[in-house]
Amino acid sequence: MADTKVYQYQLTIKWGTKLIKGLETTGFSNKPNFDDVLLKEDEGNAVKEFIDCDTEMKIAGKTLARDGSASGTHEDFETLRIASAAGAQVAFVYGRMTQGAQQVTGYGWLTAWDEDGGSEKKMGGWSGAITAKKGSLTYGVQA
């Protein structure tokens, strides 16, 4: 069976149930946490015991505002700006948005938000970070 190339553009994020207008890059970071455990039975050799994971997703894009018809399917940088100020916990989906593809689902908060706008007749940029709620993540396949 042939291998499948997963292209960069296929890896995306849904905030709630919506895609994000102008999204250019996504990043996914998992940092597993361990405790060193040394029991009598380990005979002097400490072992790592898995505790949990710190999971964060980075998003960045262009200042492209959604039009009215996209409000049911897309967030944009202005709605995410508001979300970052609200501090609400929201469901997310990370991965490929196609049937049968691997995805990470869970809950998280927008824990960082930045916008950059110069003075040229060009779109500005924005970036943000979503910190996942510990224990809320599911690694699965899109039905």
Next chain:
Amino acid sequence: MIGEAIQATVVAIIPNTYAIVGDEEIVAPYCVHIETELEPTRVKEGILNYNYSVEVLIIDSLPDSVISSAALVRAAIEALAGTTVNSTTFEQVIYEGDDPGFDQESRLYASNIRFTIETKTR
């Protein structure tokens, strides 16, 4: 194609307008334009717009004519923003600058106008 749209726009101001290179027996005043495709702007959902670097070279024997023609051409190309010409849908038209010049041998004046243009279609 963007070249056809630029040609249609500029030829209305300077009848001797050519794409990329002028005719061999070309006589001033004339204009030559060239469009270079840059990296398109990509987002996760696809290509947001196509980007072009456009140069329009205006040649004339009188410096005042070069200046007045350059002003007309600049205004006409800037006015393409938000329109569709020859199936090219223009978004932003950004005037980047104007390089004047004079050729000693031919005794002709020149103005090279530079734009960055975003289009929705190729």
